[in-house]
Amino acid sequence: xxxxxQPDIHITVSEGASLELRCNYxxxxxxxxxxxxxxxxxxxxxxxxxxSGDTLVQGIKGFEAEFKRSQSSFNLRKPSVHWSDAxxxxxxxGPYGNKLVFGAGTILRVKS
Amino acid sequence: xTAVSQTPKYLVTQxxxxxxxKCEQNLGHDTMYWYKQDSKKFLKIMFSYNNKELIxxxxxPNRFSPKSPDKAHLNLHINSxxxxxxxxxxxxxxxxxxxxxxxxxxxxxxx
Numbered sequence: 397x398x399x400x401x402q403p404d405i406h407i408t409v410s411e412g413a414s415l416e417l418r419c420n421y422x423x424x425x426x427x428x429x430x431x432x433x434x435x436x437x438x439x440x441x442x443x444x445x446x447x448s449g450d451t452l453v454q455g456i457k458g459f460e461a462e463f464k465r466s467q468s469s470f471n472l473r474k475p476s477v478h479w480s481d482a483x484x485x486x487x488x489x490g491p492y493g494n495k496l497v498f499g500a501g502t503i504l505r506v507k508s
Numbered sequence: 509x510t511a512v513s514q515t516p517k518y519l520v521t522q523x524x525x526x527x528x529x530k531c532e533q534n535l536g537h538d539t540m541y542w543y544k545q546d547s548k549k550f551l552k553i554m555f556s557y558n559n560k561e562l563i564x565x566x567x568x569p570n571r572f573s574p575k576s577p578d579k580a581h582l583n584l585h586i587n588s589x590x591x592x593x594x595x596x597x598x599x600x601x602x603x604x605x606x607x608x609x610x611x612x613x614x615x616x617x618x619x
Contacts, residue, residue, distance in 0.1 A: 430607060439512075439598060440551075440610040484549060494539065495564055496608060498551040 398423045400489050402499035409477050410507045417472040417502050419461075419487030429470040430488040430496065431461055440486065446470065457481070482506045511535050512611035514599050520617045521589055529584045529614045531599030539563075540582035541600040541608060542574060551598070557582055558604065586616075594618045 399422045409415050421427055428447050432440040444455025451463040461472045470487060484503050490496040512533045521527055533540060541564075542554045556564035557576040571587045586593060599611040 432610070434549075439612040440600075442607050442609070445607050486551065494556060494602075494605070495553055497553075501549050501551075 398427075398489055398497045400487050400497055400499035402485075402487055402502050404502045405500070406503045406505065408505040408507060411479050412476050415472075415474045415477045415481070415504070417485050417487075417504070419470045419472065419499060420468050421470065421487070421489040422468065423489050427489045429461075429463060430490075431455065431459070431470075431472050432486045432488065432498075433457075433483050434486065434501075435483045443472070443485075477504075477506055479506045479508060512599055512601055512609050514597075514611040514614050516614060517612065518615050518617075520619065522619055523589055523591060525589050526585070526587045527589060527616070528586070529597055529599075529616070531582045531584070531611060533580055533599075533601035533609070533611075535601055535603075535609060537601040537603050537609075538579055539602050539604055540576065540579075541602075542582065542584050543598040543600065543610075545596040545598060545613070547595070555582075555584075589616075589618045591618050 401420045430445045431443040434440050443459050444453045446453045446463045453461050459474050484501045486501045487499040488496040515530045539558045541556045545551045554568045555574040560576045573585045576582045594617050596613045596615050598613045600608040602608040
């Protein structure tokens, strides 16, 4: 059965510092991978997705993620965090785009 | 020009009542979904409809009944509400095999 693990429940970084959010998945075939962001009281916004091709994926708001098949990982990165990036981030895996399985989320706090 | 909209945004009701949440998408997508996000923020799919046909039905009590009158709408009706039904319910839509777009959520509180 497919599953997603986000090992970090909370992460705090200083504004301007780099960020990496970890995501490991378990899936029997080539996965479709997604990162979503949820601001307080809001819905989920898609940051980026990996379906195939280049394993380094660029997304919105300056985020990128790298698919590493050998490590079953799809970590999200940003070189310089802004205060407005404070939110909860969800990694998800699915066959194609249907029946997504989400991780438990990582709450990002940004210190000024 | 909202892509995926849900009504109501907040719903407070007593145990035992029946309530509905409506979802509409104007993206022309053929697949719609309902997710439940519990108090620990864990998101889990409940149902999925493709072209008005039910294709995913996870282990959900039969008090929950989705209805899709057309491709642009997927409503969720809940009978005999229980305390444990309190959660945020998200509607989403996608074109088959592509990324899902989420609505703003409906926060349901059962007293």
